[in-house]
């Protein structure tokens with residue numbers, strides 16, 4: 001650990017060659033809050049598939065290497081820029097996003113932070129503004145899910161996927177989930193009605209056999225599954241929400257929609273949507289609060305790793321070897337199995 005007050009540990013992505021070029025540095029300058037920003041002492045940083053995409057330079061609008069990696073965290077407000085309007089008291093713990101989250105300190109814009117749910121730790125609160133908000137927006141705001149409808153959730157054992165399965169079940173949907181075979185028990189335990197391997201060659205046929213067609217698809221895999229998504233979505237009424245492309249981007253054309261498939265294809269990027277429809281996003285946060293109160297959305301249980309293991313965690317995420325949410329604790333050096341603080 002650095003002894004210099006103004007230096008800190010951080011993970012820096014050195015190139016766009018992926019997680020292997022993510023390196024730990026002990027002398028990263030501690031950031032200074034810019035206009036409207038808080039300085040956050042990071043308690044836990046969330047690891048997301050978008051971190052993998054950024055490390056490969058395929059996240060559009062993402063940072064250019066070298067850059068301070070990570071963008072989701074929760075932690076304590078330790079300073080605020082002088083122009084922050086009605087600032088939260090120093091010492092308040094918040095969750096939010098900002099550049100350079102895989103570090104001991106980062107800045108977050110004051111307009112985007114949320115105080116932690118009452119009684120939740122930093123680590124337990126990760127995922128609120130990413131995994132859960134995305135899953136809820138995809139299912140409800142975009143997907144208009146109704147009780148009794150069938151929804152297909154890809155990567156259902158993952159961070160977004162687990163939230164989506166819980167929420168879809170809560171809203172009365174029949175859940176057809178996909179995950180790698182080693183993760184099937186996890187997804188079943190969340191209440192999914194059927195769990196399939198997204199890599200099986202007859203995926204679309206099997207889903208059609210089970211359902212006769214699905215009302216909603218949460219499409220996060222992209223190239224490898226989009227054809228199956230188009231095949232299984234009910235003609236005209238079926239919605240496909242594009243929220244990710246973990247296997248790369250799929251191509252489709254007006255010809256597909258005009259002559260072969262008649263699904264409604266809708267795109268979702270949670271932060272772009274929040275900026276474009278702030279009132280709807282606010283309603284979504286109120287709904288998430290209610291879901292927390294009802295116990296539908298329980299405190300998160302991320303697997304917590306030291307910062308130094310960040311590159312390994314990203315590699316495992318890229319290779320589809322992770323299950324659930326993973327987090328980095330920049331103040332823990334060896335075993336971080338307990339919730340920090």
Ligand SMILES: NC(=O)c1ccc[n+]([C@@H]2O[C@H](COP(=O)([O-])OP(=O)(O)OC[C@H]3O[C@@H](n4cnc5c(N)ncnc54)[C@H](OP(=O)(O)O)[C@@H]3O)[C@@H](O)[C@H]2O)c1
Pocket residue numbers: 047048049050130131134154155156157158159160161178179180183198220221224242243244245246247268269270271317318319320321322323324
């Ligand atoms: N639009 C938004 O605003 C938004 C916000 C948050 C996340 N996302 C997206 O949501 C998705 C999930 O994110 P996450 O952070 O929670 O990650 P995650 O689901 O924990 O991990 C990604 C999972 O995708 C599956 N996968 C990866 N590569 C694949 C491939 N080539 N073929 C088939 N399946 C593959 C694997 O699951 P299995 O091996 O179990 O199938 C892998 O575990 C990502 O696509 C991410 O970009 C979007």
